[in-house]
Amino acid sequence: MTGIEISPFIAKLPKAELHMHLEGSLEPETLIKLAEHNGIRLPYADANAVRQAYRFDSLQSFLDLFYLGLTVLQKGSDFYEMTSAYFARAARENVRHAEVFISPQAHLRRGIPIAEVMDNILAAIDDAKSRHGMTGGLIVGIQRQFDESDALDMIKAVRPWRDRIVGLGMGGPELGNPPSKFTRAYDIARCDCGWHTMAHAGEEGGADYVRDALHTLKCERIDHGVRAESDPDLMRELAERGIPLTVCPMSNCMLNVFPDMASHNIRRLHEAGLCITVNSDDPPYFGAYINANFAAIQAALGFSDTDIWQMARNGFTSAFISDAQRQRYLDEIDAHRPATA
Template sequence: MKSSNLKEIIQGIPKAELHLHIEGSFEPELMFEIANRNNIPLAYDSIESLKKAYKFNNLQEFLDIYYIGAQVLINEQDFFDLTWAYLTKVHSENVVHVEIFFDPQTHTDRGVGFDVVINGIYKALEKGKQELGISYKLIMSYLRHLSEDSAFKTLEASLPFKNWIDGVGLDSSEVGNPPSKFEKVFKASSEQGYKLVAHAGEEGPSSYIWEALDLLKVVRIDHGNRCLDDEALVQRLLDEKIPLTLCPLSNVELKVIQKMEDHPVLKMLEKGILATIHSDDPAYFGGYMSENYYETAKALNLSTEQIMQLAINAFEASWLSDDEKKKHIKTVKNYFNSLVI
């Protein structure tokens, strides 16, 4: 298939994004705009110099810059603008449903109120639903490099906004911060009615995926690359239909894999795992949904059937109702059936 045809096909697919950190969609242009608005100096003298810093050898190097960028987010308008910029971007790529993470502790630890953060994000999501037709779910993530006590405080702060939050997740520095560290707060989060997901098996071992399933009781694994190291774990994922939300461009940028041709998503599809593709932190990793689909399809020589399966899997793995899932999956199938290749 010609690359131009492939790009056009991918552009037109109705897509669901299930693994996106809203702070990771902070494009340098907007970062400078908000920094100027809030009179906050950045450690970079230009957009170009900031972009040049986006070369990472591991997850921690990325997180160091990620948290620097987040420092300029102070007011409700900032969080609204950040979220709205993401929604308008993915609308142009035919993303019709999003389930996005936000990191309250990144902001509350520097004195920004939980209410300020969530009000800005929520208002933009509602505007996106009304004006762009993008449905959404909102996931609050606990930062795993911080203590479980800090996560409990975040859970407490979230309760007045419980009707706006669909689930909780676990992100940040994986190595040395196993899921078991957060077993109690995940149990308490479940008791509040939150759905549960966790980043596991990205840089960490496959045992972290087991912990996320057995101790945290998650319904979805974010990343999960390392599951293929363990045949019993693969069987568990198949038996329980546990989805994986993979982020190919992120994996290459953070050296989780060395090159796109090594990405495990094709092997996962061939084994029948409910594997899906997303963008993670697209402002930092060089691509939103369409770029992730395109670079993966090109490197792994995916067939149109496999690309369609990835799109279907994302809706299957979403937290939409069964009726909404069926409607979107029918739209995806109709789209691919209409293609002349």
């Protein structure tokens, strides 16, 4: 992202990232390199051509490119490289903990052995701790455009790694695919696997999708959730229950959820008392890693450093980590508390 200056305060602030898709973290140069190494034909001559394709008019237009891009992932080493690269970049932005999504169905349906996917991603997350002092968690995401039986097959496939998975999420095109479509899958994830739960809702779909994810799927976090604002009762419930929203400001603008950052409702959500976190979603596609997302909302919407600090702190209070680990991170971010906070 260009044109936004990242302040020293934002740069130094410890952060947790809770909404980032590993397949969406592939930089254009990496896409081209892996395509060449793996004999995958992409309709782009070079990395610059890939960047030129980052012009989206809807969620679906992004997803079309996202699903095309992930086809370059063919070997276990590709999944390791992808994950390792994200954690190295996040560490440079002072991300201390990251919970990242993977879309196993997209790889299972291509015939990629699931062990190649899971073992290499988890190895890279483990290595991030020794290399960067970071911790991480892996979330498996349902692709909601497929039916529930496909989701159940995915959960069965990843069960051998049950104890290394922190949660079940859901992505893909919202419209026509309400959260209630996957009630059984979420019951199994929560009750049988012991996973935390979240779902993308209220990005493309309306407030009713947020309510469905909250009440039908019993989600602990809502990914995006910005359209909840149209339902005052839902807003009150989200605030009273402290349900975190993992908001991705640049993603929302790039996908025309809002026409520009000045129109984004994240300030109103924050001032309404909701637990708002700031995240990057698919950073190369949307032109901004986490620091630039914080800087963009501060520049466009006048957030104070105290506001930025509070939303960064919310990331740690909303993370799926142990109480002891959470306290260590809270102690770290509290040491960066602005004088006016």
